[in-house]
Amino acid sequence: MNSPKLLTKEAAQNFMNGNYEVAYNIYKKAESLLGPENVKANILLCQKRLNKSDKSIKHPFPYKNTPTNETNSTNQEVERLKKELNKKDIEITKRFEELAILTKLLENK
The missing domain is CATH 1.20.5 (Single alpha-helices involved in coiled-coils or other helix-helix interfaces)
Known part of the structure; x- marks a missing residue:
């Protein structure tokens, strides 16, 4: 098993190279070893770059800029x-x- 230090180093290298999903997955492994408070920011940065949520790492938000019914209703008001x-x-x-x-x-x- 990789040490936490090696995992975070590998994740950081992947992140810097634009491999955000690989970095995300490595940080998630490191999270179990280091605790969520030690890699939370890194995971959030990967998610932001991937434009994905923690619950659904496979699918980006497809309707990010599409107005919702609530938005349309507010605009009409x-x-x-x-x-x-x-x-x-x-x-x-x-x-x-x-x-x-x-x-x-x-x-x-």
Whole structure:
């Protein structure tokens, strides 16, 4: 069995060479020898480079940039609120114009 030091050295070399999946697998072996707290950052870096989750190392996230229903719903709500705000701004502008006219009429009396 490889020593933890040799395992981490081999994993680091693979990582530096762009062999992220190999490095990930070696770090996972080292994890059982060294404890998760000692290789967690290395495993996370490999996962990030692979764009994969710990639960599913075989499959990358296929819909990373695809909007979800929740995102679409939120965007629709934002657009609705923008329109509502625009209508209220128009109403406020009209009220200020009316107030300016009334103020002039009162000043002229």
